[in-house]
Amino acid sequence: MSRPVVINGKFLSQKMTGVQRVAFAFAKGLKTRFEADGRGHELSIALPKGTEPTELGIPQVAPSRLKGVPWEQLELPVQTGKRLLVNLCNVGPLTHKGDILIIHDAQAFISPQSYSKPFGTWYRTILPHLASNAARVLTVSNYSRDCLAEVGVAPAEKIEVIHNGVDHILDIRADATALQRMGLTSKTYFLAPGTTQAHKNIGVIIEAARRLEADEIPVVLFGSATASAFAEAGYILPSNVVLAGRVSDGELRALIEGARAFLFPSATEGFGLPPLEAMLLGTPAVVAPCGALPELVDDKALFAQADSPDDWAEKIRSLARSDAQCREFGMAGMRQAQKFNWESATEKLYRVILETQRL
Structure with a gap:
């Protein structure tokens, strides 16, 4: 008899970033897959105390008294018992063996400066033991x-x-109020994630934008980093950089669809959801040839060297001047991104679960 499955639902208590978005998509897909096989009763989810109910509709294994790391390390193993635990977000309980563990990247090892010292130390210590x-x-x-x-x-x-899949972006309704609020005209600006994490390499985009000031080409940065955060990190923003700040999922989709191209200069990336999301929406992507990006975008995006603002400025100018090039990479990028869908990814994870249940 196969073991029932418990999903580690810690991600539902956290801010929605790429890792949490992947976990949510997998959990949603697994619910559908278990129900299709008539095994829906075998799937449950464990949630830390205070976690808000979600539309996932997966039964909770038991009420919790703890939250955060104490919940995951002390209470979750007891709640799971002999059931198969699926950890979707890098970590799980050290004392529970025989689990399924998804580790998204090795960034804490190869780019420690991107994280706080306690966080980096914790990940570098725990991950080998969990694996x-x-x-x-x-x-x-x-x-x-x-x-x-x-x-x-x-x-x-x-x-x-x-x-990963990237087609979750198609389920989000675009909200164009962000463009109106910032006075942006569709297909005249370039869009990039605005973060000061070292491995995200935003400095090369800021310096490329400086080279484009005279061309009056807007470069829009979205995300939580403020002007003061950029200044503290040593970045002086040129006049053609627009800070969109935090945006909703709907506003982000509208910003992506309205952009001339999506810029993604990461020096290392375990997957890279944002450029593939943009490509799926028909927006050309310019990426650094680093990390997993060449593996995923193939030759269906433009590449600019991670350490060369001149190269980035050249690629941006080229796209700004050529509607034909934008159409070419927009269509090619869409076809490439369609290869990454959650139905296929979930089916592979479901197969792993079935195999592990028999161990």
């Missing part, structure tokens, strides 16, 4: 698998790759 205890270790790209093996988290032969 050793896990029955199956999964990650999101060949690049991540190779990095995790290289830093000693787990041998490459123990790590299986399941690429």
Whole structure:
């Protein structure tokens, strides 16, 4: 008889970033897949105290008294018991063995300056132990698998790759109020994530924008980083950089669809949802040839060197001047991004679960 499955629902208590978005999509897909097989009663989710109910509709395994790390390390193993625990967001309880563990990247090892010292130390300490205890270790790209093996988290032969989907972006309704609020005209600006994390490499975009001031080409940065945060990180913003600030999912979709191109200069990336989301919406992407990005975008995006503002400025000018080039990379990028869908990704995870249940 197969073991019932419990999803580690910690991600539902956290701010929605890329890792949490992936976990939500997997949980939603697994619910549908278990119900289609008539095994819906075998799937439940464990939630830390205070977590708001969601539209997932997966039964909760038991009420919780703790939250955060104490919940995950002390209470979650007791709630799970002998059931199969699926950890979707890098970590899980150290004392529970035989689990499924998805580790998204090795950033805490290869880009420690991007994280606080306590966070980085915790991840670098716990991940090898969790991987050793896990029955199956999964990650999101060949690049991540190779990095995790290289830093000693787990041998490459123990790590299986399941690429993320990106078609969740199609379920979001565009909200054009962000464009109106900032006075942006569709297809005249370039869009990039605005973050000061070291590996996100935003400095090359800021310096490229400086080279484009005379051309009056707007570069819009979205995200939580404020003008003061950029200043504290040593970045002086040129006049053609527009800070969109935090935006809703609907506003972000509208910003992506309205952009001339999406800029993604990360020096390392375990997967890279944002450029593929943009490509799926028909917006050309310009990316650095780093991390998992070449593996995922293939030759269907433009590449600009991670350390060359001149190269970025040149690619931006080229797209700004050529409608034909925008159409070419927009169509090619859409076809490439369509290869990454949650139905396929969930089916692969479901297969891993069935195999692990029999161990």
